[in-house]
Amino acid sequence: MAVAEQGLLDIRRGEGQWVVVATGVWDISTLPSLDDAVRKIAPDRGDKVRIDMSGIDKLDSAGAWVLFRLRQRLQDEGYDADVEGLRPEHAGLFANISSAKDVPELQKAKFRPVLHMLEHVGRRTFQMASEARDLLSFFGEICFAVAYVLTHPRRIKLVPVINQMEQVGLNALPIVGLLAFLIGVVLAFQGADQLARFGAEIYTVNLLGVSFLREIGILITSIIIAGRSGSAFTAQIGTMKVNEEIDAMSALGLSPIQLLVLPRLLALILVLPLLGFYADIMGLIGGAIMSMFVLDISVARFIEQLNGALSMWTFWIGIIKAPFFAFVIAMIGCFNGLKVAGSAESVGMMTTKAVVQAIFLVIVLDAVFSILFSYLKI
């Protein structure tokens, strides 16, 4: 390559003639400086125009396009615009790109903020409505599948259920235990701090016991499990959807609901109350240790105080909620997994959605339970 890597555009005028002379390298690296000059070429009316390409050493499709566009424009404006000196090896390029002029501009919709916002709101409203309907229909499908399995007990496959129980239950023990313990510590410390002001330190134990057993233990567990297992359900089923495994199942006459959704659902319903109980215990241990150090309440005293503060119902109110939370988390996780469409990006989007929806619904459900229990005066 003796020639410098440069493209040149020269215009020779004279005696009613315009010659556009392109020389050197016309490729994607030299075009940024050439393109504007090419666009500005505007010959005098009535002149003859020629495009001389004999001096071009290197031409790529982008360079060919810029020259082709020039010729096209000049011809549209009524000039002859003959091309000269086109090398035979470059001729194919022109043949290839000649129809590019028919491609419409890559559409960039004009940005209209108000309209855009309105459209967005409308679209999301419809989306939410249709999603709610889909979720309801999914709930119906689950009910049918449960009914079917109950009437055909041999259809129940225990191995996947146990496998899922290990994944969502056993493997979650460390994180659930640690977080519940830490929250017990924090709660005891904050409670002691406030209650000490009117000398009621001992009621830290009541505060801790009641709030943990009724609400916090199961809520924390559910939120962790929604983040940990709800997302996993969506990602697992979603990836299978992308790989067309779900379609393969249906084609083989297997029901994805029975094979994928029910085991996860059942496993979580069985495991979440146990995890909630475990979180309660860990939280109380955290609180007891904190009370021992900060308030000098011995473990025996702690237990005695706790015994007086709690009834059996305090415990049951927490645990009763667990299967419902489990159902919501598993259903939302599987539902979003089955809604994955097409791409890897969709898996990520649906996973995020599943976690947010599951946590949201768990808290809403918890509020509903609170109202219900206050009516029942428990």
Add this chain to the structure above:
Amino acid sequence: MAQQALVTADQQREAVPEPVIRVRGLRNQFGTQVVHDNLDLDVRKGEVLGVVGGSGSGKSVLLRTIIGLRRQQAGTVEIMGRDTSKLTERDAKDLRAQWGVLFQDGALFSSLSVAENIQVPLKEYTKLSRRLMDEVTRVKIVMTGLPADAAVKFPSELSGGMRKRAGLARALALDPNILFLDEPTAGLDPIGAANFDQLIGTLQQSLGLTVFMVTHDLDSLIAICDRIAVLIDKKIVVGTIKELLKLDHPWIQEYFRGPRARAAFGE
């Protein structure tokens, strides 16, 4: 006899000055399983080289090694006279602008539209104005035979054939010197595959491309490949179909003399 044909290939090779890709003594292994051992290969400027071999013979591994997605255990890969293992980060980037790769299923970025996919290399490597970049994108879309409305579509909305064309458009975005194709016609219907062959043939001629094509499609081997590289026994044998037919290696004989090959040859 095998030796003889190889010698003629070597002699031809000497007549051609500098090969675009030169592989010497390449060794690839996974654990104890050796895929390539002491493999030599030259790809000449402006040729279409078809790479064939049985399943698991390391066709894709070879392609991945040449484009630097995989580091070889031994041997050298030189592309346009530069040893790929001894490049600085910057030189490696410059070199990558010289080639385009079409992966098996297009490997389009799923979160970007077709036009945006084509613009990824353009934005990374060129200083084109917004307007010219859009025009160049349209040129690529037309060149690869995609319909005009495909530009704004997302990969998940395209058929398999269109995804391959879009992948090719992205591979050609920078007008590379070398084009690597991994099974370009796999999964296409015969008409689509024939069109794709023709497309690669025309593009190769008009752009002066060197094409390295892993394929199993006998029709495309016959239609557009100048030479064929056969991966056997961890090495490579290169030649035109006629030259290869003279070799009496059982795999080659079976491959080029089997019923499908006979049908492709029109015998």
